[in-house]
Amino acid sequence: MARVPCTHCHLEFDESVMITEEEKGKKLHFCCRGCQGVYHLLKEEGLESFYDKLGNQTLEPAETALKKGEELARFDLEGFHKKYVRTTPEGFNEIHLIIEGIHCSACVWLNEKVLHQTPGIIEATINYSNNKAKVVWDPEQIKLSQIIETIRNIGYNAYPYDPALQEERAVKTRNDYYSRILVGVFATMNIMWIAIAQYAGYFTGMEQGHKNILNIAEFILATPTLFYSGWIFFRGAWYGLKNRLINMDVLVATGATLAYLYSIYAMITHKGEVYFDSVTMIITFVLVGKYLEVLSKKQAADTLDRIIGSMPTEAMVVKADGSKALVSVENIEIGDLIELKPGEKVAVDGILRSGKALFDESSLTGESEPVFKEPGDEILSGTICLDSVVRYEATKRAGDSLLSQITELLSDAVTKKPRIEQLANVVSGYFSVAILSIALLTFAGWYWHSGSFETALIVAISVIVIACPCALGLATPMATLVGIGRAAKEGILFKEAAQLETMAKSDLLALDKTGTITEGRPSVLSIKTYESFDPAELLALVHSSNHPVSRGIERYLLEHYENLAEIKLSELKSIEAKGVTALCDGKKLAGGNRELMQSLGIACDFESEHTLFVYAVDGKIAAEFELRDRIRPGIREVITHLKAMGIWVVMLTGDHEASAKKVAEEVGIEEVHARLLPQEKAEKIQGYHEEGHIVVMAGDGINDAVALASSDIAIAMGSGADVAIEVSDVVLLEDKPESLLAAYRIGRQTFRTVKQNLGFSLLYNLVAVPLAVLGFVNPLVAALSMSLSSLFVVGNSTRIKLKK
Structure with a gap:
């Protein structure tokens, strides 16, 4: 039998023992499943150039290499870098990673701390909302494979951000939490029935044999809850302690484990009472809180991929x-x-060389009207040619074009860490350290006072359990969850629960003009008709054009004229940047702007500050239309109410200054910034931040994406571009100004409830912990108290209502 080389490692083996497969008529041979898997992995990630670089050299079989950890080497391959790594102007390397295993703000803090302490890493920022990290490093000092290995060494996994795999991994994470919660809920519900019998026996007396049976049943239910459902906390606690960090996981794992171990001791020795029910309640309640956080994170594809997906x-x-x-x-x-x-x-920025055409630049500038371009004019990536075949010369590569620059700016804005997250990291660390310290001191004090190890241990467990941050942890997510539900009934979608609080604190609202304050499409303002006007003929003429003005005329005719006959046109011709002409039963029809009429020798003396569309039949004007982008009904009243709430409203737009100021005057906005490019809108937002404002931005197009991502809260109109909707924290599904006001009101109602919940939780801990320290609370009562505090938080949260 002939010997053939392995397609991956190039080692030769008898063909009879090789794994073979067909690929585009080519026969592939693999010596093991490892080589086969690595080959397809490299191919899927566009790294086939690895084999060109390898030449005739041989490798170890992949199964051997993987056992040695050499799979990390793929992160340093040239093809891998070409696909995922970007070089900054300073010469550093930059990549976006997904950090797998992050489930609390302390995890973010730990990863950032370790990465910042690693020589060669310039910047490491992790966004808790999507676990996406931006890492910048000096390739002369450290390799990407070493960065990945560092993250793995502290208990997490990292891989390059790939939108094609994100949804699959997100579903996997949610399903993992869901299965662990199911086990915890099942055990808790059943163990509580057993606990009722235990409580009754505690007060009325119960034979030891019956008590043993109930204890064993509770033990069977508590064990999988602790070690399967609670594995997340044990893993987080282990890596936290390994890196000298006492996090919330340490608190949860310690309290549950000590209660579990003591319960086993009490069950075997028949001394004292078991607290297996406390174990299941501790794990299940906190795990549900974690799951709520997972559900509140942003879903599906990243905003950057929506923008990239919109590019040719x-x-x-x-x-x-x-x-x-x-x-x-x-x-x-x-x-x-x-x-x-x-x-x-x-596709890329360039200079028009031949042909003339109208270009839709609304995706970049927000300008509602198309812009006429002729040879020598600059055209920008992302804009759309409307009515003619043209040729242009590329002046920039794809990576340097305007839309790519917007993508990079948006990427930076999305990965910026909110101030509230930084505060949460600090608070959680101090809280955990404080409770554990109090518990240790309590144990020492009681042991010294009573001389009983059992008594001291029970009191210490009570301190940990009663202070287990269920009420504190649920105070914000429960209130915000209810707030999100109330908002949904009003047609308002909050993607991030925590954003309700930020919105409630906002004192400045920045509005885009086109599509936000206005409807975003030309609508007929007035019409003047003459004897030769036939709406059916005009409808057929404008229906043949995709121009926004034609669409506005078409909508008007369909709304104001019924049962229009279908007219067939001949010799239909689109005239660049002017309009359309056609023949209908021998009549010459023409519709377009003033320039079209002049080129046809038709006198047009009508003056208007708005867009003008003229319709002519056989050289005579049959109708004149004035069109403008109408202001949304109700927006003026909404802005008035927002001002009464203490919110300063400004307009940021790419439209020309005269149009912007006129609209602003009509709706009651004093501060206007016009003719802004996307980057300039973001700079304005940043300027407001530097002045100390908490900024909410509302927009509807790609041109607003960078500014939306730079704001504290981004709101997208429901009819806006997909990119704006994806980058936003809040989407107004019903696409009406009243929803904007309702979003503010719900945010403030929810934040008020959050403060009430937090106040109660802190008061509860201030009262309950000292009582536990003094020995007035046993672990059973501690668990019940913890449960009741959580129920209070839930009950108070359900009181959130939208006050008109």
């Missing part, structure tokens, strides 16, 4: 000999001539 992946490049070829955007070079057809997006 290929462009039609015209070669020197006149031939055309579809070329990947990444391979477009400066100087390439690119052909663009109506409806296509501009």
